[in-house]
Amino acid sequence: MPASLSSSKTAAALRTSARASGELLLVLVAVSVALWLLGRMWAVVWPLIVGLFLTTLTWPLARFLHRRGWPAALAASVVTVLFLLVVVGIGALIAVPVASQSGELADGVVEGIQRMREWAAGPPLNIGDDQITGALDTAVARVQDSIGSMVTAVVTGVTTVFNGVVTAVLAVFLMFFFLKDGHRFLPWLSRQLPGRLATDVPVVAARGWETLGAFVRSQAFVGLLDAVLIGLGLWILDVPLVLPLAVLTFVSAFVPIVGALFAGLVAVLIALVSNGLTDALIVLAVIVVVQQLEGNVFQPMIQSRGLGLHAAVVLLAVTLGGSLYGIVGSLLAVPAAALIAVVWNYLREQLSDPPREPEADAEPHPGAPVPS
Incomplete structure (x- = not known):
């Protein structure tokens, strides 16, 4: 017959689970309050x-x-x-x-x-x-009917x-x-800072600064890669204004989603009015392929190497940040994830047990050489 459950062990497990759940709820409340204050x-x-x-x-x-x-x-x-x-x-x-x-x-x-x-x-x-x-x-007629909403949109745009x-x-x-x-x-x-915080916080801040610098450098490299590949495609198709379009592509790489869409739209329009519909469609295909490679291959690989994050973590962080907070979320998701990893790694270093020193009178390992 199966052994009966111990009531004391069950109660202890429930108390442990309740305590862990309460602590997790407190952490979530603290994070929510911090995000609310950040928004304000x-x-x-x-x-x-x-x-x-x-x-x-x-x-x-x-x-x-x-x-x-x-x-x-x-x-x-x-x-x-x-x-x-x-x-x-x-x-x-x-x-x-x-x-x-x-x-x-x-x-x-x-x-x-x-x-x-x-x-x-x-x-x-x-x-x-x-x-x-x-x-x-x-x-x-539709524009005239919606003139009020257009004025509101213009005022919002000017304010932005x-x-x-x-x-x-x-x-x-x-x-x-x-x-x-x-x-x-x-x-x-x-x-x-008092006590141990005077050591811990500056160390975490220094590591966070290095991580932030690695993120910006990797983002610049990704933008340069986009500019070179798209500029090369425009040059092969003999589209005018290749250099300005390449520079615009590089600069817009620092603004997720909207920057790529804006630079791509400008390049396609110039190709359309200068070279015709066929070359414009080819330019559109080149931009789509490069952007897909950047978002799903180049950026996760380059940033994961520079920030110490797995490529899948980078991709998921960008997706989650964009779905929660739009463009700003996409921009800040990767550095935020990298800073969280910095804090977690430092805490793990501090909480892990130091390596045990071998005792002086311990018996030597059978395979170890006997000191002369």
Whole structure:
């Protein structure tokens, strides 16, 4: 007959399970409160995060200048000015060729629209001018009916752009202060914390900073890979503005989902108005293939190697972050997962038992050599 369950052991197991469940609930409540507070302070937290990302890009040059004896303020000022010049140069690299070929592109747009009308008028669609005019009238009527929602959308868009400009300005100022005083932060933090926290927190912060830098470098490498592959496809098809489109692809790689869609749409439109529908479809296929390889192969592999995370963890983190918090969630999911891994690895190191030292009077192993 099967042995009967021990009531004392069952009660002890239930108490242990209840205690573990209660502790887990407390942790979940604490995390929920922290996320709620983060959301309430997002207007300050988001520029801080962007400023940290920018600092990881510019810190190697600032550190080089520090080690050469430059004053911290001077080094931070020079690096900040150089960063702004690079940003302006990238904008000029995109805008100047586009402006110089704007007339040609405008003629291509008109010609493309005329080709689309001629194609729609022929078989199998056989859409006449009367039907096109009626469709345009219907569209105009719908636009007039929804003018209120359009005004709201425009106001929302202007507000979003304004908030983006404010965030960028704050991020640049924060980057300057991080470059100027960042090397003093960990010593200051050690002096402010009591007991063992004075050692543990600075160590975790230093490892987190290295992880954040690895994330930004890997993201830049992925963007460079996208720009090279897509630019090569555009060059083979003889699409104009190859260099500006490649630069735009690289820059947009730092904005998940929306950046890739925007850069791809611009490239397809330019290919359509300059080379025709066939080349535009080929460009679209090239962009889709490169983006799929980036999202499912290149990015997980490169970031997993740089951040110490498995490629599947990177892919799942991006998917979960995007489904919960959209674009910002996709951007922050991987560094957040990497920082959680940093904290967990440090806790595991501290909680694990140190290796046991062999006792002096212990019997030697049978296979060990006898000391002379």
